[in-house]
Amino acid sequence: MLNTQPASNYPLNDALASNRIQERLRKARQTFRANDNIAAFIEDGELDELRLEVEDRMREVLEALVIDSDNDHNTVGTARRVAKMFIDEVFAGRYRAAPPVTSFPNVARLDELMIVGPITVRSACSHHLCPIMGRIWIGVLPNSDAELIGLSKFARLCDWIMSRPQIQEEAVIMLADELERRIRPDGLAIVMEADHFCMHWRGVKDERPVMTSSIMRGALLENNDLRREFLELRHRGQQ
Numbered sequence: 001m002l003n004t005q006p007a008s009n010y011p012l013n014d015a016l017a018s019n020r021i022q023e024r025l026r027k028a029r030q031t032f033r034a035n036d037n038i039a040a041f042i043e044d045g046e047l048d049e050l051r052l053e054v055e056d057r058m059r060e061v062l063e064a065l066v067i068d069s070d071n072d073h074n075t076v077g078t079a080r081r082v083a084k085m086f087i088d089e090v091f092a093g094r095y096r097a098a099p100p101v102t103s104f105p106n107v108a109r110l111d112e113l114m115i116v117g118p119i120t121v122r123s124a125c126s127h128h129l130c131p132i133m134g135r136i137w138i139g140v141l142p143n144s145d146a147e148l149i150g151l152s153k154f155a156r157l158c159d160w161i162m163s164r165p166q167i168q169e170e171a172v173i174m175l176a177d178e179l180e181r182r183i184r185p186d187g188l189a190i191v192m193e194a195d196h197f198c199m200h201w202r203g204v205k206d207e208r209p210v211m212t213s214s215i216m217r218g219a220l221l222e223n224n225d226l227r228r229e230f231l232e233l234r235h236r237g238q239q
């Protein structure tokens with residue numbers, strides 16, 4: 001027998017969680033673009049409500065695509081899975097607070113270039129929500145008076161920033177701002193290379209293009225030798 005009664009998770013009387021959160025953001029004059037983190041505006045329990053709301057709306061998208069997910073054994077749980085994937089996995093960097101980042105005093109007053117990478121990163125383009133799969137290299141020239149952060153925290157911060165719908169140019173700027181704010185280095189360099197599936201899977205359907213963006217700040221922008229050292233060491237790490 002066909003199921004003709006799709007279940008709904010929408011609250012009957014109460015305002016939707018997405019409306020309440022948007023209201024708070026507007027009141028605080030905070031933007032909520034695709035690549036903004038809005039964790040500070042989400043109250044306890046509201047992520048559960050958002051997940052149910054996205055599930056219902058995703059079910060409507062499937063209906064609009066004329067997919068009978070109520071009676072299709074393959075898509076019966078798709079709306080729920082997609083909602084969970086967006087909120088808890090691929091766009092979690094919008095909804096979760098920043099990861100805890102351990103820092104240490106620079107006791108040895110290190111002032112030599114340090115490079116981390118390649119760090120594998122996954123994101124999605126804001127335009128089509130297609131995957132972006134890439135690699136990031138980070139170069140830091142520590143300030144002898146500033147803090148050092150744990151090595152794994154570079155990867156955790158990359159994941160937090162990248163797990164949002166993004167464009168690559170803005171993603172690397174956001175990452176650079178976050179790292180500068182936390183470690184106050186004398187120089188910072190970031191190179192990101194990524195495959196954009198909106199070009200591979202659809203659109204021009206060309207498998208080859210890779211987008212490369214770089215950011216150089218402080219001593220790594222001003223000192224050509226230092227910049228060359230970063231770029232050479234990055235290439236050596238690729239071989």
Ligand SMILES: Nc1nc2c(ncn2[C@@H]2O[C@H](COP(=O)(O)OP(=O)(O)OP(=O)(O)O)[C@@H](O)[C@H]2O)c(=O)[nH]1
Nearest residue numbers: 125126127166167168169196198199202203204211
């Ligand atoms: N600059 C930049 N462009 C991106 C990025 N990710 C995706 N794009 C491009 O953004 C564009 C999307 O906008 P439109 O040109 O309106 O999309 P479209 O008409 O579907 O274009 P096609 O992809 O050419 O079919 C495409 O050219 C994408 O390849 C990114 O990180 N940075």
